[in-house]
Amino acid sequence: MFDFLEGYDLWGAFWETVKLTGLSAVGSLIWGTVLAGMRVSPVPLMRGFGAVYVNVVRNIPLTIIIVFTSLGLNQTLGVTLGSEDFATINFRLAVLGLTAYTAAFVCEALRSGINTVPVGQAEAARALGLSFTQVLTLVVLPQAFRSVVAPLANVLIALTKNTTVAAAIGVAEAALLMKGMIENEAQTIAIAAVFAFGFICLTLPTGLILGWVSKKVAVKR
Amino acid sequence: MNSVLYDAPGPRAKQRNIIYSVIFVIAVGLVGWWVYSALSDKGQLDWEKWKPFFTDSRAWTTYIWPGLENTLKAAAYSMVIALPLGAVLGIARLSDHLWVRIVAGTIVEFFRAIPVLILMLFANEAFSKYSDVSSDDRPMYAVVTGLVLYNASVLAEIVRAGILALPKGQSEAAKAIGLRKGQTMRSVLLPQSVTAMLPAIVSQIVVIVKDTALGGAMLTFSELLSTVSTMSGYYGANVIASFTVVAVIYIVLNFILTTFASWLERRLRRGKKSTGAMVDPAAVAGTAATGAGGGGGGIGGAV
Secondary structure, three states, rough: OOOOOOOOOOHHHHHHHHHHHHHHHHHHHHHHHHHHHHHHOOOOHHHHHHHHHHHHOOOOOHHHHHHHHHHHHHHHHOOOOOOHHHHHHHHHHHHHHHHHHHHHHHHHHHHHHHHOOOHHHHHHHOOOOOHHHHHHHHHHHHHHHHHHHHHHHHHHHHHHHHHHHHHHHHHOOHHHHHHHHHOOOOOOHHHHHHHHHHHHHHHHHHHHHHEEEEHHHHHOO | OOOOOOOOOOOHHHHHHHHHHHHHHHHHHHHHHHHHHHHHHHHOOOHHHHHHHHHHHHHHHHHHHHHHHHHHHHHHHHHHHHHHHHHHHHHOOOOOHHHHHHHHHHHHHHHHHOOOHHHHHHHHHHHHHHOOOOOOOOOOOOHHHHHHHHHHHHHHHHHHHHHHOOHHHHHHHHHOOOOOHHHHHHHHHHHHHHHHHHHHOOOHHHHHOOOOOOOHOOOOOOOHHHHHHHHHHOOOOOOOHHEEEEEEEHHHHHHHHHHHHHHHHHHHOOOOOOOOOOOOOOHHHOOOOOOOOOOOOOOOOOO
16 A cells, blocks of 8 residues: 555655754754843843844744755855755755744743743842852753743644755755655655654654653642 | 843943943854855845845835735635634534544644645645646645645634633533523633634734745745745845845734734733633644643744
């Protein structure tokens, strides 16, 4: 029944999707945390930068960002991200675009998590004489992270689905393979079912596991 | 603005803030300078490349406006079709009958777990194989179908969350005065939950507008993003200028929508007649994390 799969590297394509997701997730977690730190920092200029970044990036379609990394950054400005190979360049550009976009959502999730930490915690930390950086990194952020596991899981799931946009600049991941297969093979519905199943396999466990984790690590108040 | 994270700045803190600001400005300035020199090296800042958007009205009438029109049309069609579908699915998920619940739940969770692009690619191929939609109209049909399938299920979750967010007393009171299930839903729960859902629905429009760009990149749908390549071809490789103009249009359009959504939310929360129930868009935007939502707020769904 699934003979049409022969000759196609289905595992390879989904592995590419997983790699894109993983690398962008790590990148956007780091950049998003830095942005969230900026958005709550005492320096007005940094707060402004964080707010502008989040509001601008959130309102641009991811497709524009990804296509821009290829057409604008690579082909017009000659950014290669330290690689000569066409496929590697596009992969890295896609990770860059996904990271820049997802970080805005991570930042907003984290900021809402920071708001769930009771005022007394920060006040107590300040009373001990901790500086802003210490208050944030030692007291507030660890608690904020634990309370935003579920929203971050939603961001991660959205990111997993968003990696398909990388097909627009020719990264050989699942959506691009599906586009190719659907043009060459007759079994449209079966092909769509295979890819739908693949994505359900990626997103469903993420939601369930992280949902369980979020209950486990939640700070009971 | 005051925060619990730091004290109101005294003289030393003020000095420190100024130092940090200066360092930050220098860092941003360096990055800005690097971008500027990279751009001017490639001649992307020449007035030639930006001129069409300011002096040539054809740039707007022949390229940008038709693209924007298609973007808005696709978004409007998707919203209009997805909203009633989503309402039906959302209410079906709350049905008393197990089978209705299971079927509606499966449909919703299935389409929420699949990338919109996959749905669009499938719809495009399905229309070309099993229908006689002309190949000119097909991209639009495919984009709208993909968006409807995905967003109907997201809207279903918004509707469900909106109804569940109402105070329990509402349906109890309806039951007490002898209303039937259908009547309770139609005349008590739905009208009230609409106010709770409104901000989340408006934020979902932003997601739809952004997702139409997928059709331009992958399905030859001539929307706003796809005008970039034709435009920069016509005006002499002004890629950066074209991207900037198109991105600014998206940003302005969506910023108006997000601002409207948060204004609506603030207004509804304040309103005396409302029950104060509100749907958090972040909790329904993802997928399959059923019941894991809650906590957090303010993030619109990603693409």
